[in-house]
Amino acid sequence: MKTLKYSRQRESIKACLMNRHDHPTADALYASIREEYPNISLGTVYRNLNLLVETGEIQRLTCGDGADHFDGNPRPHYHFMCRECKQVYDVPMETMEALNTAAQEFAPGVVDGHSVLFLGECNDCLAKHADHKIHKSA
Amino acid sequence: MKTLKYSRQRESIKACLMNRHDHPTADALYASIREEYPNISLGTVYRNLNLLVETGEIQRLTCGDGADHFDGNPRPHYHFMCRECKQVYDVPMETMEALNTAAQEFAPGVVDGHSVLFLGECNDCLAKHADHKIHKSA
DNA sequence: GTCATTGCAAAACGTTTGCATGAAT
DNA sequence: ATTCATGCAAACGTTTTGCAATGAC
Secondary structure, eight states: OOEEOOOHHHHHHHHHHHHOSSOOBHHHHHHHHHHHOTTOOHHHHHHHHHHHHHTTSSEEEOOSSSSOEEESOOSSOEEEEETTTOOEEEEOTTHHHHHHHHHHHHOTTTTSSSSEEEEEOOHHHHHTOOOOOOEEOO | OOEEOOOHHHHHHHHHHHHOSSOOBHHHHHHHHHHHOTTOOHHHHHHHHHHHHHTTSSEEEOOSSSSOEEESOOSSOEEEEETTTOOEEEEOTTHHHHHHHHHHHHOTTTTSSSSEEEEEOOHHHHHTOOOOOOEEOO
């Protein structure tokens, strides 16, 4: 349990991420933020992205292209990344069940079995996962 | 188009991966191989893992825990990784459709929307993805 | 005054690459 | 003889960390 203090840098990072529809990497976000805060450091961007992920305000996307991507939309939804052009698309929850059929038009490669990765949490760990909250005071 | 020559190191890496049921990282595999080939270098392990992925003999798994994992089973199937203990489990193809229900017992967290990542290939890229084969001569 | 946050630079980590040597064809 | 593969070490890109200074409470 940790108390967060307000920081204009963190607010800026969050605001910037919410305004974007792409799913930028830390570095891409850093470049954007720099326009408003030329002195911000890359370390600060990483630190705050990690904090925002911990509080559940944003999502981290590990797509396998080297750098993690971030999503300002914390609501449950899926993602699809093109192996070739590396673009990341949102896939709404409702598409989950219909994916096997929907994917035929949307992206034939999506459910070929080689291209899907599930991340989750097993029963044992879910159990002892009771108190991982961070208090926010801003 | 590239021709591969036989190498006992590559065979050993492949054999070692097929015999394991876990999904080791390059480094973990390196440690195993070293017992048989004490002089093998980490670079060689990485180079051969990349080759084997390209020829489709093994699979690379990017799970978001820092290092890529590798799977000696090239047949289409899904994977599930526990966010806490980092273990990677196989999830058979048939489970895909039944996952939303099956997951309730197997791993309640698996289909919560935050925990799933789809990797695939969009129509455009699938089109120009004609000739990416590597000829193997061994 | 206390403790979180910052900027900076250095380090850490996984992975790739350049190069001279060695092995396969 | 040719060309691919190896071992080694250096370099790379991403992310984390130590530290002294600054800012929030």
